[in-house]
Amino acid sequence: MTEQLLDKNKAIVVFSGGQDSTTCLFWAKKHFDEVELVTFKYGQRHAQEIEVAQAIADEQQLKHHVLDMSLLSQLTPNALTDPNMAIEANDDDIPNTFVPARNLLFLSFAGALAYQLNAKNIITGVCETDFSGYPDCRDSFVKSMNVTLNLSMDKNFVIHTPLMWLDKKETWALSDDLGVLDYIRERTLTCYNGIIGDGCGTCPACKLRARGLNNYLVEKGANN
C-alpha cells in the first residue's frame, strides 16, 4: 500500500473569531495556498461567537467547519460556558474560565479533520505568554500533542503556533505586519461580555486586549 502524503500547501486553522485565531487565519493565508477553518461549538456564553466566526469566514471566502463539542459543557461548570458564573482572573491560579482538556479535544478533532482534508498543517493561536494558566496552551503540550496525532494516524502533521511566544502587544504588531490590524480590531470578538471590536472594556479579556493595543500603538507612534 502506498501511503498518501499530506498536502503541505494545505492548512486548517482552529478558529474562534477572536483576535488571536483571526491573526492566525491571516498568518495561514500568507504561508499556505489553501486554508480552511474549524470552529468548535461547546456552549460558549455568547452564541454570537459562532456567528462572528462565520461572518469572518464568509468575508474571507474560506471554507468553515463548525463542529459540535457541546459535551464539554456537560463535564464541568466553568465561567466560559455557565452564564451564571462570574469571570474571575487571578495571578496565581488557573482562571475559572479553564475548561479541562478543551485544547486537547480541540486539537484531536482538528487532527481528525486535517486527516479527512489531507491537510498537513494545523494552526492554533494558543500562547504561553498571557494566559499561561491554561496548561493545554503551553508549548510542551502542543509539541506532545503533535507527536500523539502523528502516531495515532500514522501521518506527519505539523502544528503551528505562530503566537506561542508573543504577548498581546506583539500579536497586534503581527496583525499590523500582515496588513490587517484594523480589520482584526473591528471585526473580531474577544470580550467575555460578547461585545464585538473594542468590547466592554472592563472584562479581563478586554483589558488584556486593550493594554496590548495601546502599548503597540504608543510604540509604533514613537518609532514614526
Ligand SMILES: [Zn+2]
Ligand atoms: Zn469585555
